[in-house]
Amino acid sequence: MRKNAARSADPADPLNVVRQLLSSQQVAVLATHNQGQPYGTLVGFSISPDLKFIFFATSRSTRKFANIMADDRTAMTFDDRTHAAADFYDAVGVTACGRSTEVSKSRRSADLRRFLAKHPHLHEFVMSPNCAFLRLRVEKYVMVRRFQDVVELWVS
Amino acid sequence: MGVVSMLVVPFEKIRPEHAPLVGGKALSLAALAQGGAMVPDGLAVTTEAYHRFLTESGIATRIRRELSRRPIEQMRWEEMWDTSLRIRNAFIKTPVPSQVRRSLLKAVLKRFEGRPVAVRSSAPGEDASGQSFAGLHESYLNVREAPAILRHIQLVWASLWSDAALLYRKELGLDIEKSAMAVVVQELVPGNRSGVVFGRHPVKSNCVVVEAVHGLNQGLVDGTVAPDRWTLDRRTGDLMEFYPADREMHVVLSREGVEVRRLPKARASRSPLSDADLRRVYALAMHLGQKFRAPQDVEWTYRQSRLYVLQSRAITTGNHGEGDKRAWYLSLRRSFGNLLELRARIENDLIPKMDEEARRWKEDRLHDLADGALLAEVARRYDRYQEWLSRYWEECIPFAHGVRLFGQFYNDAMQPEDPYEFVELLSGGGLESVKRNEALQRLAARARANTRLFLALERGEPEDGQESFWTELDVFASALAGDAGEEDGSHEGRKAIAALLVRMAKQPSAKASLPPRDKHALEKAFLAKFRGKKRKEAEELLDLGRSSYRLRDDDNIYLGRIARQVDVARDEAKRRGLPLPIGLSQSLSMRPTGGQQHAAKTITQARLDFELRARQLTGQPAGPGLGSGCARLIRCPQDLFGFQSGEVLVCDAIDPSMTFVIPLAGGIVECRGGMLVHGAIIAREYGIPCVTGVQDALRMIETGTHLQVDGYLGIVTIG
Numbered sequence: 113m114r115k116n117a118a119r120s121a122d123p124a125d126p127l128n129v130v131r132q133l134l135s136s137q138q139v140a141v142l143a144t145h146n147q148g149q150p151y152g153t154l155v156g157f158s159i160s161p162d163l164k165f166i167f168f169a170t171s172r173s174t175r176k177f178a179n180i181m182a183d184d185r186t187a188m189t190f191d192d193r194t195h196a197a198a199d200f201y202d203a204v205g206v207t208a209c210g211r212s213t214e215v216s217k218s219r220r221s222a223d224l225r226r227f228l229a230k231h232p233h234l235h236e237f238v239m240s241p242n243c244a245f246l247r248l249r250v251e252k253y254v255m256v257r258r259f260q261d262v263v264e265l266w267v268s
Numbered sequence: 269m270g271v272v273s274m275l276v277v278p279f280e281k282i283r284p285e286h287a288p289l290v291g292g293k294a295l296s297l298a299a300l301a302q303g304g305a306m307v308p309d310g311l312a313v314t315t316e317a318y319h320r321f322l323t324e325s326g327i328a329t330r331i332r333r334e335l336s337r338r339p340i341e342q343m344r345w346e347e348m349w350d351t352s353l354r355i356r357n358a359f360i361k362t363p364v365p366s367q368v369r370r371s372l373l374k375a376v377l378k379r380f381e382g383r384p385v386a387v388r389s390s391a392p393g394e395d396a397s398g399q400s401f402a403g404l405h406e407s408y409l410n411v412r413e414a415p416a417i418l419r420h421i422q423l424v425w426a427s428l429w430s431d432a433a434l435l436y437r438k439e440l441g442l443d444i445e446k447s448a449m450a451v452v453v454q455e456l457v458p459g460n461r462s463g464v465v466f467g468r469h470p471v472k473s474n475c476v477v478v479e480a481v482h483g484l485n486q487g488l489v490d491g492t493v494a495p496d497r498w499t500l501d502r503r504t505g506d507l508m509e510f511y512p513a514d515r516e517m518h519v520v521l522s523r524e525g526v527e528v529r530r531l532p533k534a535r536a537s538r539s540p541l542s543d544a545d546l547r548r549v550y551a552l553a554m555h556l557g558q559k560f561r562a563p564q565d566v567e568w569t570y571r572q573s574r575l576y577v578l579q580s581r582a583i584t585t586g587n588h589g590e591g592d593k594r595a596w597y598l599s600l601r602r603s604f605g606n607l608l609e610l611r612a613r614i615e616n617d618l619i620p621k622m623d624e625e626a627r628r629w630k631e632d633r634l635h636d637l638a639d640g641a642l643l644a645e646v647a648r649r650y651d652r653y654q655e656w657l658s659r660y661w662e663e664c665i666p667f668a669h670g671v672r673l674f675g676q677f678y679n680d681a682m683q684p685e686d687p688y689e690f691v692e693l694l695s696g697g698g699l700e701s702v703k704r705n706e707a708l709q710r711l712a713a714r715a716r717a718n719t720r721l722f723l724a725l726e727r728g729e730p731e732d733g734q735e736s737f738w739t740e741l742d743v744f745a746s747a748l749a750g751d752a753g754e755e756d757g758s759h760e761g762r763k764a765i766a767a768l769l770v771r772m773a774k775q776p777s778a779k780a781s782l783p784p785r786d787k788h789a790l791e792k793a794f795l796a797k798f799r800g801k802k803r804k805e806a807e808e809l810l811d812l813g814r815s816s817y818r819l820r821d822d823d824n825i826y827l828g829r830i831a832r833q834v835d836v837a838r839d840e841a842k843r844r845g846l847p848l849p850i851g852l853s854q855s856l857s858m859r860p861t862g863g864q865q866h867a868a869k870t871i872t873q874a875r876l877d878f879e880l881r882a883r884q885l886t887g888q889p890a891g892p893g894l895g896s897g898c899a900r901l902i903r904c905p906q907d908l909f910g911f912q913s914g915e916v917l918v919c920d921a922i923d924p925s926m927t928f929v930i931p932l933a934g935g936i937v938e939c940r941g942g943m944l945v946h947g948a949i950i951a952r953e954y955g956i957p958c959v960t961g962v963q964d965a966l967r968m969i970e971t972g973t974h975l976q977v978d979g980y981l982g983i984v985t986i987g
Contacts (some may be wrong), residue, residue, distance in 0.1 A: 127878055163878075197329055198444070201336035254883065258336045260983050262884035263968075268877050 143187040144179035158227040166248040169238045184211040210251040214244045275317040276375040289314045291390030291450035306576045310454030318448045324365040330358045346942035352431040357687035359426035384410045387420040390450040404432040424451045459569025461540040465553040467563035476500045480540040483518030492603045505550045610667045622826040629833035634840045649834045664823040670816025694817035712772035764909035882968035889982035891951035891958030895935030896976040916975045922947030935977030
C-alpha cells in the first residue's frame with residue numbers, strides 16, 4: 113500500500129481520492145464528545161466496498177465507547193501526512209461524518225473478516241468478550257486538498 | 269575565507285566537484301579563469317546560501333503555498349506570472365538570516381569594495397539538460413555597495429521561480445525540495461564593444477557566427493540593440509557573409525544599472541569590430557570549443573583592446589517541438605522601448621481605426637443589399653475581423669506587459685506588503701467601462717432623487733417631461749447592446765436596464781470607483797523615491813503602465829464592437845436563408861458558456877450514491893476584501909438582467925458587456941485566472957472582493973447559494 117496513493121489519484125474524481133486515501137491508511141482519528149467536550153482518539157479501521165460504512169473496534173470500557181453510547185454522532189479523520197513542512201499543501205485530509213453503532217454479533221461476519229484482513233494483529237483484541245465492533249454510517253465525507261480546497265461528498 | 273564556509277566560493281577555488289554548489293555558469297567561468305582566459309574577477313554564492321535563506325527565513329512555506337493554490341498545469345501563463353510575482357515579492361520582503369547575511373557581506377566587501385559588479389544567475393543542472401534555457405533567470409549589471417549587491421542576490425534567487433522557469437518547470441525539474449540557485453558576483457567590465465560568438469552555425473555546421481554591438485552586451489542579449497553579424501568559415505575563419513545593422517542605439521552604464529542611449533554619429537558609422545578584433549573573437553570561440561570539447565556559445569566584451577569572456581556554454585538546441593507556445597509567451601516580455609512603439613501604434617492607429625470601422629459598418633444599410641452582395645459583405649467583414657484579431661494578438665496582448673514591467677519596477681522600489689499595490693496607481697485612468705458605469709450611476713441618482721421618475725421607471729413607461737432621462741437610458745441600452753450582441757435598442761434591453769436602474773436607485777449610495785485621493789498619496793510616495801534621470805524614468809514607466817492598464821480594458825470593447833457588426837451582417841444573411849460558409853455559422857460576440865454546465869455530481873452519482881458539493885474553492889486573490897451574498901451565475905447576457913444588488917457574480921470570464929452590474933456586486937468569482945484579467949481590474953477599481961482562477965466555479969456553484977468571497981486569500985466558501 114502506498115502512503116501517498118491519494119495524491120496520485122485523479123483529482124477530478126474526489127470519490128476515488130477518498131477511496132485511495134482510506135485504503136492506504138491503517139489508523140484514523142475518531143472524534144466523539146462527552147456533553148459537548150470533544151474527544152479525539154486513534155483507531156484502526158476498515159471500510160465497506162461502497163464507502164458508506166467505516167468499521168472500528170474498541171473496548172466497552174473506553175471513554176469513546178461511552179461517548180458513542182450517549183450520542184452516536186461521530187466523525188473520523190484520515191490523512192496522508194508525512195510530517196514534513198510540505199504537508200500543509202500536499203497532504204490530503206478527509207473527515208467522515210455520521211453516526212456510529214455497535215454491530216451485532218449475528219450481522220458482522222463479512223465486515224469483521226474484512227477488518228481482520230486489514231489488521232490481523234488485532235484478532236485477539238477484537239475477539240475478546242469486552243470488545244465492541246462498531247460501524248460508522250457515513251453521511252458525508254469532507255475532503256481538504258491543497259490546504260484550502262474543500263469538497264463534500266454526501267451519501268444520498 | 270574559502271570553501272570552508274560553503275556559502276561563498278571564489279572563482280580560483282571552484283573545482284568540478286562543486287558543480288551542484290556553484291551552478292553551471294560559475295563552474296565554466298572558473299574553469300576559464302583558471303585556464304588563463306580573461307574573465308572578470310568573481311565569486312559564487314553557493315546553493316547552500318540559498319537553502320539556508322529558504323529554510324531559516326520560512327520562505328519555503330510561502331513558496332509552497334503559492335505553488336499549491338492550484339495545479340500549475342492548469343494555470344494560464346498570466347497566472348504563472350502572478351504566482352511568480354508573489355514569490356518574487358516574498359523574496360524581496362524577507363530579510364536574509366543574519367549569519368548568512370554577515371558572511372555574504374564580508375565576502376563581497378573583501379573582494380569588490382568600491383567596485384561595481386554584475387550579479388548573475390548560475391542554476392545547477394541547467395546546462396546538463398541539453399536544452400537552451402537562456403533568459404529564464406535574472407542577471408543584473410552595475411550593482412554598487414554591499415547592501416544593494418545582497419538585495420540583487422535575493423532577486424536572482426527569486427528568479428529560480430520566474431514565470432519563464434514555471435513554464436519550463438518539467439524540463440528544469442523545478443521542485444521546492446530539490447531546486448536551488450547559485451549566484452555569480454563578478455567585477456563589472458565596462459566594455460565598449462560586445463557580442464556573442466556561436467562556435468557553430470545552428471544550420472550550417474561549417475560556419476561560425478559573430479554578432480556585435482557598440483556598448484554593453486545587454487543590448488544585444490535582450491534584443492534592444494540590433495547587432496552587426498558576420499558568418500565565418502569555421503575551418504579558416506574567412507569571412508563568408510557580413511550584415512551590418514542600422515546602428516542607432518547602444519547600452520551604457522548609468523549611475524545605477526544600465527541605460528539605452530543614442531549612439532554618437534562617429535561610432536554609428538563604423539562597425540563595432542575591426543578585422544583584427546573579429547579574428548580574435550573567432551580564435552576565442554575555437555579555443556574554447558577545443559577546451560570544452562564542444563562548440564561554444566560565448567558572450568564577450570572588449571574594453572579597449574582587452575577581450576574578456578563573460579560567459580561560455582555548449583551550444584544547445586532551442587527546439588521544444590511543435591505546438592509549444594511557451595516561446596511565444598516569453599516573447600510577450602517586452603522592453604520599455606518596444607512597449608513605447610506598441611503604445612503609439614495601438615493608441616494612434618489600431619484603436620481609432622477599429623472604432624471607425626465598427627461605426628461605418630453600423631451605418632451600412634445591409635437591408636438594401638442584394639443577396640450576393642450581402643454574402644460578400646459577410647465574408648469581407650469576417651476577414652477584416654480576423655485581421656483585427658491577429659493585430660490584437662500581436663499588439664494588444666504584448667502591450668499588457670507594460671503593466672507587468674511597471675509592477676516589477678514599483679515592487680523593487682517600494683517593497684510593498686501587497687504585491688499588487690501598484691495596480692492602485694494604474695487604475696482610475698478613465699476606463700471605458702467605468703465611464704459607462706458612471707453614466708448609469710448618474711441615471712440611478714436622478715431616479716433616486718425624483719419619486720415620479722422612479723415610479724415611471726418601475727412601470728417602464730416614460731411620462732411627459734422625462735424625455736432627456738429616457739433618451740439617455742436608450743443611448744446606454746444601445747451602447748450596451750452593441751457590445752453584448754443584442755438587437756440594437758430593443759424593447760427588452762430597455763426594460764432590463766430600467767429594472768436594473770430601479771434596483772440601483774433603491775440602494776442608498778451606490779458604489780463608486782475608489783477615490784483618487786489615496787492614489788495621489790501613493791504616486792507621490794513612489795516618485796519621491798527617485799531623483800534626476802531615475803525620476804524621469806519612473807514617471808515614464810508609470811505613464812506607460814497606465815496606458816497599458818487602460819488599453820487592457822478598452823481593447824476588448826473595441827474588438828467586441830467589430831465582432832458584433834460581423835454578427836449583424838451574418839444574422840441578416842441567416843434571416844434571408846442564405847447559405848453561410850463554414851466558420852460563420854456561430855456568433856463571434858459573446859456566446860453563452862453553457863458548455864461548462866455538466867456537473868461533477870453526475871460523474872460520481874453514476875458510480876455510487878454520492879453527491880458532490882463544494883464547500884471551499886481556492887483561486888487567486890485578485891481584489892482585496894471580504895464579501896458575501898447569494899451567487900448569481902452568468903452564462904449568457906440575459907442572466908445579467910436578473911442580477912440583484914449584493915449578489916456575488918460568478919462567471920467564466922468577465923466580459924466588457926457585463927461590467928455595468930459590477931457596482932451592484934457584493935463579490936466576484938471568475939473561472940479564468942490572473943490579476944490582470946478584466947474582472948480583476950474592474951473589481952479593484954470598485955473595491956469589490958474578487959477571486960479569480962476558480963476553475964470549477966460554474967460547475968460547483970449554483971445561483972442562489974450563499975457565498976463568502978475572501979479576496980485577501982483567494983478563497984470562496986460555499987453555503
